[in-house]
Amino acid sequence: MRLARKGSPIDAQHDLIVIGGGPGGYAAALYAAGIGLDAALVEKATIGGACLHVGCIPAKELLETAHVYRTVRNAGAFGVNAGAPELAWDVTMKRKQTVIDQLVAGLGSLMKHRKVTVYNGVGSLGADRVVSVARDGETRTLRAPSVILATGSLPRTIPGFEVDGKVVMTSDELLSIESLPQSAAVIGGGAIGCEFASMMADLGVEVTVIEALDQVLTGCDSDAAKVVARSFRKRGITVHTSAPVHGHSVDPSGSHTTVSFGDGATVDVALVVVSVGRRPNAGGLGLSGTAVVVDERGFVEVDGRCRTAEPGVWAVGDLIDTPQLAHVAFAEGMLAVTDSLGEEPAPLDHHRTPWCIYCHPEVAFAGHTEQSAIEAGYEVVTSSHRFISNGRAKIVGDTDGIVKVVAERRPDGTGGQILGVHMVGPWVTEQLGQAYLAVNWEATVDDVAAFIQPHPTMSELFGESVLSLTGRSLHG
Numbered sequence: 001m002r003l004a005r006k007g008s009p010i011d012a013q014h015d016l017i018v019i020g021g022g023p024g025g026y027a028a029a030l031y032a033a034g035i036g037l038d039a040a041l042v043e044k045a046t047i048g049g050a051c052l053h054v055g056c057i058p059a060k061e062l063l064e065t066a067h068v069y070r071t072v073r074n075a076g077a078f079g080v081n082a083g084a085p086e087l088a089w090d091v092t093m094k095r096k097q098t099v100i101d102q103l104v105a106g107l108g109s110l111m112k113h114r115k116v117t118v119y120n121g122v123g124s125l126g127a128d129r130v131v132s133v134a135r136d137g138e139t140r141t142l143r144a145p146s147v148i149l150a151t152g153s154l155p156r157t158i159p160g161f162e163v164d165g166k167v168v169m170t171s172d173e174l175l176s177i178e179s180l181p182q183s184a185a186v187i188g189g190g191a192i193g194c195e196f197a198s199m200m201a202d203l204g205v206e207v208t209v210i211e212a213l214d215q216v217l218t219g220c221d222s223d224a225a226k227v228v229a230r231s232f233r234k235r236g237i238t239v240h241t242s243a244p245v246h247g248h249s250v251d252p253s254g255s256h257t258t259v260s261f262g263d264g265a266t267v268d269v270a271l272v273v274v275s276v277g278r279r280p281n282a283g284g285l286g287l288s289g290t291a292v293v294v295d296e297r298g299f300v301e302v303d304g305r306c307r308t309a310e311p312g313v314w315a316v317g318d319l320i321d322t323p324q325l326a327h328v329a330f331a332e333g334m335l336a337v338t339d340s341l342g343e344e345p346a347p348l349d350h351h352r353t354p355w356c357i358y359c360h361p362e363v364a365f366a367g368h369t370e371q372s373a374i375e376a377g378y379e380v381v382t383s384s385h386r387f388i389s390n391g392r393a394k395i396v397g398d399t400d401g402i403v404k405v406v407a408e409r410r411p412d413g414t415g416g417q418i419l420g421v422h423m424v425g426p427w428v429t430e431q432l433g434q435a436y437l438a439v440n441w442e443a444t445v446d447d448v449a450a451f452i453q454p455h456p457t458m459s460e461l462f463g464e465s466v467l468s469l470t471g472r473s474l475h476g
């Protein structure tokens with residue numbers, strides 16, 4: 001930090017100022033500081049953003065509780081008689097908070113270690129890359145040659161489902177719920193909705209998923225989405241697709257509500273979880289006197305290198321119209337810093353982003369679905385293999401799922417370049433790595449089939465699926 005000259009309206013100068021301390025913002029600040037830049041970060045709450053406080057980390061923490069519960073419930077099958085599991089939700093919540101607190105503390109130490117100046121307050125941007133930081137009625141004024149906007153997103157709601165924190169919640173409230181309800185309707189069968197449905201169902205909640213589109217997990221390959229829907233139904237989760245919600249009416253006791261959806265259907269539940277995506281949070285950014293454009297949906301407009309229309313100003317993460325994922329925000333934060341140095345980095349290819357969804361069964365994919373590859377003009381060939389035939393999956397007792405590889409079709413009917421890989425099943429979020437590299441390195445089926453997969457591992461299924469696209473196969 002360099003203090004401004006006496007009499008200047010600017011309080012401090014930095015090389016880079018980031019507004020918003022979520023994954024996009026803190027990644028940009030840390031990366032810049034690691035390169036040797038004097039970086040500042042403005043955060044109005046606590047660093048970590050949605051991801052650490054009300055997103056990825058608490059959601060996965062609660063899913064892990066569900067996993068442990070499921071494991072104990074099924075332990076008898078392994079000859080381990082642990083009795084029926086009992087849930088101590090207060091302990092679950094404390095553990096969740098401990099994990100968050102440890103990660104936030106670690107992030108704070110990293111900021112200090114890299115000498116990032118953190119300003120607590122609400123940041124806004126004016127002309128000439130002047131950033132104002134308002135806190136407790138006082139305003140500090142900062143300036144830098146480069147400014148990155150990273151104010152993230154907030155849960156979307158739907159008219160007729162006002163969030164009261166009791167009968168109607170979004171992810172923000174659900175992740176801190178004091179006790180689990182007996183029954184819940186999850187509106188929206190996307191990634192977050194499916195994770196919540198899966199977590200609650202494992203822990204004994206009677207769950208109904210209501211999705212307006214014709215499949216859950218839109219954007220996933222339809223074969224993969226079908227496996228998830230089938231598996232959910234097998235576990236007692238009711239899944240309705242092509243079923244837009246119309247409204248709900250709370251009963252006089254206030255403890256239940258009836259949700260109406262589809263063609264006159266209803267369901268009576270103790271809790272409604274509205275899980276219909278997130279909206280960009282550009283509202284408090286000011287921006288007057290700048291050329292930054294906010295589109296009609298609230299996203300800040302950027303080019304492939306996250307540059308806004310205002311020279312020296314970038315925007316990253318959930319604030320822009322790219323996949324709303326923490327790892328995308330990290331990558332965009334680093335890209336913006338690299339671009340600010342004039343290094344002309346290659347834009348990110350969002351069609352090949354890795355996606356991981358942590359419901360049970362897990363989902364992980366990268367690249368084209370079969371459908372999107374065909375729509376893009378490819379002639380394709382696919383190969384799917386099921387976890388039911390995988391040794392490791394049988395050993396752990398978790399065999400629901402498939403691996404599907406989509407490849408460009410060669411004239412002889414074998415596979416050429418690998419265009420997409422779609423996995424549903426045990427631990428697939430940890431298995432996506434090699435598939436992601438194969439897709440992004442534009443590897444061919446022959447390139448990948450030549451590699452050895454360790455045995456016995458779940459990853460053998462990916463090897464097997466690729467191998468069979470060469471026209472030869474081992475197990476099937």
Ligand SMILES: Cc1cc2nc3c(=O)[nH]c(=O)nc-3n(C[C@H](O)[C@H](O)[C@H](O)COP(=O)(O)OP(=O)(O)OC[C@H]3O[C@@H](n4cnc5c(N)ncnc54)[C@H](O)[C@@H]3O)c2cc1C
Binds near residue numbers: 051153
């Ligand atoms: C339930 C749930 C589960 C999720 N699970 C995953 C997952 O498993 N994997 C994954 O990749 N993604 C997941 N996500 C998405 C992920 O959390 C977001 O993509 C990510 O947090 C976006 O990062 P960001 O930095 O753009 O914004 P945010 O995380 O929203 O951070 C923005 C920050 O800016 C601050 N801020 C806002 N306005 C101002 C201002 N004017 N001045 C100063 N500070 C301001 C906010 O307080 C906040 O700290 C999940 C999201 C949810 C809700």
